Amino acid sequence: MRAVVFDRYGPPEVLRIEDVEQPTPKDDEVLVKVHATTVTRTDCGFRGAEPFFTRIFTGLLRPKFRTPGMELAGEVVAIGSDVKEFVVGDEVFGLRGHGANAEYVCVREEGALAHKPETVTWEEAAAVSDGACIALACLQKGDLREGKRILIYGASGSIGTAAVQLAKSFGVHVTAVCDTARVELVRSLGADEVIDYLHEDFTRNGETYDVVFDAVGKHSFRRSRGSLENGGIYISTDLGFMWHVPPLALATRWIGDKRVTLPIPKYTKADILYVKELIEAGRYRPVIDRTYPLEDVVEATRYVETGRKTGNVVLTLNGAVR
DSSP, X not given: XXXXXXXXXXXXXXXXXXXXXXXXXXXXXXXXXXXXXXXXHHHHHHHHTOXXXXXXXXXXXXXXXXXXXXXXXXXXXXXXTTOOSOOTTOEEEEEOSSOOSBSEEEEETTSSEEEOOTTSOHHHHHTSHHHHHHHHHHHHHTTOOTTOEEEEESTTBHHHHHHHHHHHHTTOEEEEEEOGGGHHHHHHTTOSEEEETTTOOGGGSOOOEEEEEESSSOSOHHHHGGGEEEEEEEEEOOGGGTTTHHHHHHHTTTSSSOEEEOOOOOOOHHHHHHHHHHHHTTSOOOOEEEEEEGGGHHHXXXXXXXXXXXXXXXXXXXXXXX
């Protein structure tokens, strides 16, 4: 089968398409024929070993896992002997830690995998799971419930577009921050207010929020602190901030009345099923910026690394047409 592979850390050009052995499902796994997958910021960070400490998980000198890709949508073509939830022919979507940028991938039945909603295409189904799971982990840390107010900075990215819709599903008042070109998109996702950061600095408008959620890792607690209510919470997603967020998270537990928290997404089946229910109810829609064939993975990755994508970047394969 064809798969994206890389044997050393580096720029997008280390990626290539190679023929590799097709995996065989274990007793508790299903084999999925992949119709669509994605390129995410997480994929880019692991491939480039940025920040450096991620090598603790991915391999110190060279990658332990040759094929990138977390998100997938496709068709079950084989099942392990213990699998009960899925049968051959089922259309599924979800994610796993690596290996999804390939024609076939094995996923645990109890992993972050669910039946695909009939109302979305392969491409849309592939573009759901990573951003939504990260956003859910962050929103849950914010103790959000009806009547609370959240500001989402970077509301037009994969995590941001998910966060706007998920926060609204909790009954929260959402103020979204993005640039001029994306204001109408973000408003269409349900944001109550949209701030164009090219024309307004939310930290200077006098408004305060229960949660400030930096969905792109380009703000900071110091800059956002004045926009938090007493008892408010600042949340950031970006790995590049990991060196200063843990000390702040620890310190603000004991000092001051505004907290910093560090969410760790778990990528569970429960999260995937929750988002699936919202999709089927018409309350969540995946946002896709660009779609590339698998063969153009280098170009797709370069685009993701510009930091200018809106929503998700999808790779198609195995004749995906819907």
